[in-house]
Amino acid sequence: MNTYWNKPAETMEREEMSSLQAGRLKEIVTRLYRQQPFYRSKMQEQGLLPEDIVTLEDIKKLPFITKQDMRDNYPYGLFAAPMSEIVRVHASSGTTGRPTVVGYTKRDIGIWSEVAARSLVAAGLSKQSCIQIAYGYGLFTGGLGIHYGAELLGASVIPISSGKTSRQIMLMRDFGTTALACTPSYALYIAETMREMGIDPRETKLRTGIFGAEPWTERMRQAIETQLGIKAMDIYGLSEIMGPGVAIECSVQSGLHISEDHFYPEIINPVTGEVLPDGEKGELVLTTLTKEGMPMIRYRTRDLSVLHHEKCACGRTLVRMSKVLGRSDDMLIIRGVNVFPSQVENVLLGIGNTSPHYQLIVERKGNLDQLTVLVEMTEEMFTDEVRGLEELETKIKGELSSVLSVSATVRLVGPKTIERSEGKAQRVIDKREL
Numbered sequence: 253m254n255t256y257w258n259k260p261a262e263t264m265e266r267e268e269m270s271s272l273q274a275g276r277l278k279e280i281v282t283r284l285y286r287q288q289p290f291y292r293s294k295m296q297e298q299g300l301l302p303e304d305i306v307t308l309e310d311i312k313k314l315p316f317i318t319k320q321d322m323r324d325n326y327p328y329g330l331f332a333a334p335m336s337e338i339v340r341v342h343a344s345s346g347t348t349g350r351p352t353v354v355g356y357t358k359r360d361i362g363i364w365s366e367v368a369a370r371s372l373v374a375a376g377l378s379k380q381s382c383i384q385i386a387y388g389y390g391l392f393t394g395g396l397g398i399h400y401g402a403e404l405l406g407a408s409v410i411p412i413s414s415g416k417t418s419r420q421i422m423l424m425r426d427f428g429t430t431a432l433a434c435t436p437s438y439a440l441y442i443a444e445t446m447r448e449m450g451i452d453p454r455e456t457k458l459r460t461g462i463f464g465a466e467p468w469t470e471r472m473r474q475a476i477e478t479q480l481g482i483k484a485m486d487i488y489g490l491s492e493i494m495g496p497g498v499a500i501e502c503s504v505q506s507g508l509h510i511s512e513d514h515f516y517p518e519i520i521n522p523v524t525g526e527v528l529p530d531g532e533k534g535e536l537v538l539t540t541l542t543k544e545g546m547p548m549i550r551y552r553t554r555d556l557s558v559l560h561h562e563k564c565a566c567g568r569t570l571v572r573m574s575k576v577l578g579r580s581d582d583m584l585i586i587r588g589v590n591v592f593p594s595q596v597e598n599v600l601l602g603i604g605n606t607s608p609h610y611q612l613i614v615e616r617k618g619n620l621d622q623l624t625v626l627v628e629m630t631e632e633m634f635t636d637e638v639r640g641l642e643e644l645e646t647k648i649k650g651e652l653s654s655v656l657s658v659s660a661t662v663r664l665v666g667p668k669t670i671e672r673s674e675g676k677a678q679r680v681i682d683k684r685e686l
């Protein structure tokens with residue numbers, strides 16, 4: 253069944269889309285050059301005038317914007333509308349230093365609601381859905397972003413925010429929740445708590461999960477789907493660009509459709525900045541084509557992905573990005589080898605086929621970096637071949653070192669010893685920076 257929220261936009265022919273994007277790009281660059289001091293000076297540094305941006309190809313002439321630019325211009329230095337036009341401000345906490353601040357005009361909120369509604373429909377939800385939003389509400393864009401989209405769609409919204417897990421589960425049963433929106437790690441935590449409470453998720457009305465805000469693997473998807481008995485859909489977004497709803501999986505689940513009439517994507521080599529063709533893995537760069545409050549030109553997301561432009565079996569022509577394959581800044585370099593938390597997650601899910609709670613700890617001893625992986629034990633990790641702790645430790649260690657190409661110390665820890673997260677899970681503790 254092909255259902256769209258905005259069929260003309262979601263099934264537009266490529267030529268028409270490109271010309272729409274080029275027109276919007278030119279318009280926003282001209283406006284920023286005239287009205288926004290930060291962008292004007294950035295362009296002047298490159299000797300660029302608005303007239304130099306005519307085709308989509310010309311976007312490559314424009315400089316990148318990074319999170320550092322946002323911090324340097326804290327709080328409102330990148331806003332392009334007067335404060336009297338700004339109706340909402342969000343901010344990301346940021347693990348170090350100043351938060352990054354974003355502002356929206358009334359029209360921005362309208363477009364955000366539109367792309368969020370498109371996303372929910374593509375993920376299989378409708379007016380009949382009852383959506384429990386367990387993303388945090390507040391300065392984080394997750395909660396309110398999905399909320400406005402779900403209301404525009406006309407679904408029933410339960411704005412519970414994150415936390416108070418046993419209450420979440422009680423209300424999920426009592427209110428007849430059909431869809432759950434939260435981070436994937438929180439979904440696993442909810443599943444774990446349901447088991448402890450003796451509740452079978454299959455006896456509830458829950459059928460769909462809308463999960464995002466942190467990278468998660470295919471295996472994690474399988475674990476969530478098995479444990480909660482639902483279809484787990486990946487939603488993508490980031491506050492710097494808009495919030496949740498920048499891209500979404502459709503029923504085909506072969507990548508996430510980007511609402512590219514509003515957000516123009518490129519994939520670059522994170523080291524050289526060179527733009528890469530379809531099918532090649534690199535860092536996702538996004539340009540907002542319609543945003544007023546705080547437009548972003550060529551924002552480096554640090555998310556690693558791949559783009560595909562061919563039409564999807566669902567009928568949408570919107571470009572697809574692969575599931576985020578990691579973060580270019582989450583990458584740990586240990587003894588010269590690139591290590592991603594997602595690789596560890598894959599190995600652990602392969603062994604236990606159950607919720608992987610783990611943490612990577614990197615320390616420097618003398619001149620040598622040492623990686624320790626804390627792994628929480630589960631019943632499922634023990635099989636006929638693996639009966640004792642020592643055997644399990646040896647097995648995990650062996651599989652990790654063959655996947656990571658760097659040796660790691662594995663420490664098995666008891667159930668529930670690794671702190672649970674109601675938002676984004678902390679997978680890495682890099683003590684080298686302290």
Ligand SMILES: [Zn+2]
Nearest residue numbers: 502564566568
């Ligand atoms: Zn599709």
